[in-house]
Amino acid sequence: MVGVIAGGPQAGADPGTCSAGWEVGKVVSGIGNLENLDSDGVGGFYVTGILDGYLAHVDARGQVEKLVTGLKNPAGVRVDGKYVYFLTGDGFMEDPGTLQRFDRETRTVTTLLTGLNGPNGLLLLPDGDLLFTNIGVNGVPSGISRYRPSTTEYTKTWANVPLSNGIALAPDGASIYTDNLTLRIFQIPLDRPGEQKVVVGVPQLMGLLDDMEATRTGKLFVADHMQGAIYQVDTATGAACSIVTGLIKSGAERNPPDGATSVRIARDGDTWTLFATSMDGTLYRLRPPPGLDLTPATPQR
Secondary structure, eight states: SOOOOOOOOHHHHHHHBOOOTTTTEEOOOOOOOOOEEEOOSSSOOEEEEETEEEEEEOTOOEEEEEEOOOOSSOOOOOEEEEEEEEEOOOOSSOEEEEEEETTTTOOEEEEEEESSEEEEEEEEOSSEEEEEEEESSSSSOOEEEEETTTTEEEEEEEEOOEEEEEEOOOTTEEEEEEEEEEEEEEEEEOOOOOEEEEEEEEETOOOOOEEEETTTSSEEEEETTTTTTEEETTTTOOOEEEBBBBOOOOOOOOOSSSSSEEEEEEEEEEEEEEEETTSSSSSEEEEOOOHHHHHHHOOOO
8 A cells, every 4th residue: 555545534734745655554453542652673662542541562463462551641652671661641631641661571660750741752862861742731831851760850841842742863863853833843952952943834844743753864754643644854955745644543523633643763674664653543564665765863773
């Protein structure tokens, strides 16, 4: 299957397509409302089900094991060695959220932070620190927060980007990308978080943007709820196009956010492949056209 997934209603501005040559398949489907994912390093993934309240593992064969259940709106997830970090409390008006850690060896869960204001996207930095976005409006918006697991140091507003959502490491390893509800994607230096440069925004790209991942060559892949799309953005020029659309939760009426939620680059045999989650309960595999370098910017990959 290439380009457009059938069966989902679409809305919003279309930045144009670059779907030619992309092969779209499914790793697993029918597992609730997927919000985020990260690679386990051996062909599988850890995923969160936001409405179903779980952290789960999907192995390379597509077998699903729910590891932690009863969670309130789990969101961003990142793997670091034996630990899987994840957030709960995603949403504009949800109860205070948490940052938690699942130990893959002991299968125990530790709560690291509480009282978070709609935590959403999560990023593991090369130095081991964690950045997470906050989309809540209960109280003063928190922007992007930073947490250092080695010392428990916590900076509530590390970068003041209100209502931020997706987050990814940039190819230079010294800055990050994030998006927010102003329909813009920003680049922020790690050593100067007060300096925020707009990479792309309306009219080149318009939608309910969510999580993202960059390649070392400067391509940024971004999930969008509105068209159920995965966009490819040239971060040098701001040019954007869709590699797939229609990844939308089925139903008689639209109730966004109900589309694509997150993307991650991971190994697929000897090559790099893009994987995506959607609120339709599917983990997608998007194999690129020949010659497209998907080597991820994140060195841990």
